[in-house]
Amino acid sequence: MAKISPVMAIPLVVFASFVGLALVGMGRDDPESLPSAREGAGAPPVVLTDFPGKASFDDATLRDGEVKLVNYWASWCGPCRAEHPSLEALAAEGLPIYGVNYKDQLRNAESFLAELGDPYAAIGQDASGRMALDWGLYGVPETYVIDGAGKIVLRFAGPITARVLESTIRPALEKAATAE
Numbered sequence: 793m794a795k796i797s798p799v800m801a802i803p804l805v806v807f808a809s810f811v812g813l814a815l816v817g818m819g820r821d822d823p824e825s826l827p828s829a830r831e832g833a834g835a836p837p838v839v840l841t842d843f844p845g846k847a848s849f850d851d852a853t854l855r856d857g858e859v860k861l862v863n864y865w866a867s868w869c870g871p872c873r874a875e876h877p878s879l880e881a882l883a884a885e886g887l888p889i890y891g892v893n894y895k896d897q898l899r900n901a902e903s904f905l906a907e908l909g910d911p912y913a914a915i916g917q918d919a920s921g922r923m924a925l926d927w928g929l930y931g932v933p934e935t936y937v938i939d940g941a942g943k944i945v946l947r948f949a950g951p952i953t954a955r956v957l958e959s960t961i962r963p964a965l966e967k968a969a970t971a972e
């Protein structure tokens with residue numbers, strides 16, 4: 793019987809590990825969701841620089857008694873462009889949406905809003921990405937449903953499509969409204 797040398801066994805062990813991780817990942821309830829340690833906790837501090845010509849927001853804004861969204865976006869983000877009509881629709885319904893412009897050039901961000909519209913009740917810039925780190929951001933777009941007390945009810949990573957709006961965002965907004 794032929795013996796396998798330890799050096800030859802390494803690729804087999806690595807392959808078996810990948811197969812095991814894939815099987816564990818496939819067993820998750822929602823393969824599109826990413827875990828968030830922030831859900832159920834208070835929103836982290838708002839530390840932003842002003843977005844010239846736009847209203848800004850702070851920690852007190854997130855705890856003003858109203859349900860709201862905090863949306864991280866950037867002009868260079870293709871999925872941000874794709875989700876923009878959904879944000880515009882929510883804003884037209886009267887939902888306050890607070891925008892965090894993430895690691896973007898101001899001129900590009902201004903052009904993005906001029907072209908697509910501005911659904912935000914207020915906007916700030918996170919040019920360094922520091923606030924995003926505190927919030928646990930994976931990437932843009934990313935949206936947080938915040939209840940009136942400033943607690944994160946849902947963190948959604950990815951673009952808000954019509955399907956996501958109905959299946960995920962609206963139920964979270966309802967949950968946030970009843971939490972008050």
